[in-house]
Amino acid sequence: MAASGLLEPILVTGGTGMVGQNLREHPALSGARLLMPGRAELDLRDAAAVRAYMQLHRPATVIHAAGKVGGIQANMRDPAGFLIENLDLGRNVITAAVEAGASVVLNLASSCIYPRDRTTLLREEDLLTGPLEPTNEGYALAKIAVLKLAAYLDAASEATSLKSVIPCNLFGRHDNFKPASSHLLPAIIQKVHGAIQTGAESVEIWGDGTARREFLFATDFADAVVHCLQNFDAMPDLMNIGLGFDYSINEYYQTVADVLGYAGGFHHDLDRPVGMARKVVDVSRLDAMGWKPRHDLKQAVGLTYEFFLRSAV
Numbered sequence: 001m002a003a004s005g006l007l008e009p010i011l012v013t014g015g016t017g018m019v020g021q022n023l024r025e026h027p028a029l030s031g032a033r034l035l036m037p038g039r040a041e042l043d044l045r046d047a048a049a050v051r052a053y054m055q056l057h058r059p060a061t062v063i064h065a066a067g068k069v070g071g072i073q074a075n076m077r078d079p080a081g082f083l084i085e086n087l088d089l090g091r092n093v094i095t096a097a098v099e100a101g102a103s104v105v106l107n108l109a110s111s112c113i114y115p116r117d118r119t120t121l122l123r124e125e126d127l128l129t130g131p132l133e134p135t136n137e138g139y140a141l142a143k144i145a146v147l148k149l150a151a152y153l154d155a156a157s158e159a160t161s162l163k164s165v166i167p168c169n170l171f172g173r174h175d176n177f178k179p180a181s182s183h184l185l186p187a188i189i190q191k192v193h194g195a196i197q198t199g200a201e202s203v204e205i206w207g208d209g210t211a212r213r214e215f216l217f218a219t220d221f222a223d224a225v226v227h228c229l230q231n232f233d234a235m236p237d238l239m240n241i242g243l244g245f246d247y248s249i250n251e252y253y254q255t256v257a258d259v260l261g262y263a264g265g266f267h268h269d270l271d272r273p274v275g276m277a278r279k280v281v282d283v284s285r286l287d288a289m290g291w292k293p294r295h296d297l298k299q300a301v302g303l304t305y306e307f308f309l310r311s312a313v
């Protein structure tokens with residue numbers, strides 16, 4: 001065991017993504033023996049290449065954070081692509097890690113795997129108890145199949161312990177700020193920043209802004225992942241990682257305005273779609289592991305804005 005409390009070397013798939021980059025920046029991982037091959041070095045769809053990579057490097061810890069990820073439009077356009085790629089990636093990484101004798105495998109699922117119709121906090125036991133949200137069903141089915149595969153191999157393997165976490169929505173440093181494909185928080189930061197630049201008196205909000213969303217800061221998510229790995233024996237086989245509460249869209253806009261110093265107003269376009277139903281994960285299992293987020297919403301928005309400004313230069 002290294003000074004970080006983690007078993008090294010550590011392979012992070014999806015190292016160029018938001019989660020991968022936030023893991024790389026975690027203090028416990030600076031100085032750790034990290035393997036973060038990009039797609040050009042290792043295309044995770046290629047099972048033989050993944051197997052050869054694992055046999056060569058023999059990671060002790062594998063964090064599977066790669067995935068084909070996209071918004072509603074992309075998911076609706078190509079459900080087969082989201083299903084096949086995420087299934088292939090998960091299967092290739094997890095089976096090769098077990099074959100190569102990794103000690104620990106942590107697989108990342110997503111809270112979209114829960115039934116669509118729940119109005120209560122989403123508990124891990126709710127998995128597979130109702131129909132999925134149709135707009136991202138292909139993606140969710142792949143995530144469910146991979147976490148089940150991890151659970152089956154965990155039961156069958158002497159040498160490898162495999163567990164999965166279910167993150168809620170994430171935002172933060174290394175987020176996607178491209179206007180055409182960004183998610184809620186980076187899109188709000190873009191819009192409010194743009195309004196400051198142009199001196200606009202008002203920023204448009206789609207719908208009435210009362211819809212609620214749970215977003216965890218990606219730096220905190222990376223910290224939760226490290227905490228899980230440092231306490232892997234105590235960690236449940238399947239665990240939500242989130243805040244356990246949410247904010248309204250209006251609250252997100254107001255917080256961004258406060259942090260960025262935008263003094264203008266907001267107006268609502270009530271003809272625009274409001275989107276999905278409320279979805280908040282239950283964090284009882286995470287609480288029991290003694291982990292709490294380190295940043296409140298204002299701090300998280302401030303650090304994300306700093307990153308946005310620096311990367312826009």
Ligand SMILES: NC(=O)c1ccc[n+]([C@@H]2O[C@H](COP(=O)([O-])OP(=O)(O)OC[C@H]3O[C@@H](n4cnc5c(N)ncnc54)[C@H](OP(=O)(O)O)[C@@H]3O)[C@@H](O)[C@H]2O)c1
Nearest residue numbers: 014016017018019039043044045066067069110167169170
């Ligand atoms: N962001 C969220 O709100 C959120 C919420 C819940 C769960 N998650 C899960 O967390 C994980 C990481 O998400 P993220 O936000 O970091 O996504 P992201 O920024 O889109 O990063 C995805 C990563 O996967 C890599 N990847 C995809 N296909 C690959 C392939 N064939 N070979 C090698 N690498 C490949 C990408 O590499 P390229 O750069 O080369 O494409 C990128 O590094 C995903 O499994 C996602 O489902 C994310």
